[in-house]
Amino acid sequence: MAEKRKVVLAYSGGLDTSVILTWLQEKYDAEVITFTADIGQGEEVEPARAKAQQMGVKSIHIEDLREEFARDYVFPMFRANAIYEGEYLLGTSIARPLIAKRLVEIAKEHGAEYISHGATGKGNDQVRFELGAFALAPNLKTIAPWREWDLTSRETLMAYAKERNIPIDFAKSGKKSPYSMDANLLHISYEGGGLEDPYWEPEEDIWRWTVSPEKAPDAPQYVELSYQAGDIVAIDGVTMTPAEVMIKLNELGGKHGIGRLDLVENRYVGMKSRGCYETPAGTIMLRAHRAIESITLDREVAHLKDELMPRYASLVYNGYWWSPERKMLQVMIDESQAPVNGVVRVKLYKGNVIVAGRKSDNSLFDANIATFEDDRGAYNQKDAEGFIRLNGLRLRIAASKGRKMD
Incomplete structure (x- = not known):
């Protein structure tokens, strides 16, 4: 046979x-x-x-x-701050x-x-x-x-x-459940049922991981996240593996009503789809990662990452994780994360993740230069005049030729 x-x-x-x-x-x-x-x-x-x-x-x-x-x-993926269509x-x-x-x-x-x-x-x-x-x-x-x-x-x-x-x-x-659901460490999703009417508000008992922000604790909770090379390695000083980090942040985020999303997205196959998502850990991770990057990344590196992020997110969404272009982007993103070390303090309160502080030995923030007080010569404010004139040169030329800019 x-x-x-x-x-x-x-x-x-x-x-x-x-x-x-x-x-x-x-x-x-x-x-x-x-x-x-x-x-x-x-x-x-x-x-x-x-x-x-x-x-x-x-x-x-x-x-x-x-x-x-x-x-x-x-x-x-979170080193890239990836988010699809501004929300997902x-x-x-x-x-x-x-x-x-x-x-x-x-x-x-x-x-x-x-x-x-x-x-x-x-x-x-x-x-x-x-x-x-x-x-x-x-x-x-x-x-x-x-x-x-x-x-x-x-x-x-x-x-x-x-x-x-x-x-x-x-x-x-x-x-x-009347909904089609998918869950993993990062999220749980709900589609179908009443959600097929995009004007219909989902009932409260649809949500499984998060309390409603209205019923979340009245007192905020502060959490410190420690970063190495762009990854969270400890929470409140306790070293954790990546999976342990996500389990803990899902617990904390769910307790404070963080991570709910009601979204109409564009599927790769061409149709629009409405779904609800709970992503407590991911919501905290994204906010905190951008906070630690804000003091450790060079301006142009940070801006370039932001420009490339929508392409990276689309590659993940559309199924091209194993593509050469996603791998190429990942190498560049990972290289950018070498200085992304330090601690971010976040405040969790009624559905919100509020950055309450960030510090790093690799910080590019210089209080002596940024201060509104006496900087003792660290920055010559007169230099700004030439900077502005040079950057405004093309505008002055166009105006002198009578071109309207509106």
């Missing part, structure tokens, strides 16, 4: 991927290898093993990738390249020629997974069930599962 084709499936153990597992076995007569990653979604991943075993899967991979995710993906901190986007990488590695380990995922044909994730696979294993093929099958709703998935005795917790099916 010919050997069955092997497919590595990104498997959560939920309804969608459990149906996909059986569908791959039936449709493609495939040997399915499952991969389940713990990237901080806050749910137990080990039950996926029992479900996969019950469905006849022999090769099951369940991995704790939280530290790798924080260290090699989230932290490098890329919580879903940044998780996909790691999952794609492990899918490819497991496929190589087992000699599989296919990978599979549960991303829909309307979303960005299909692009992110598959572009990652192209970059890392160009000959590997992808099976995307949502682009092939005729199961178009949760009801049809449930019916399929019942017909085939797929192990789903049907007792809880009626209590399922």
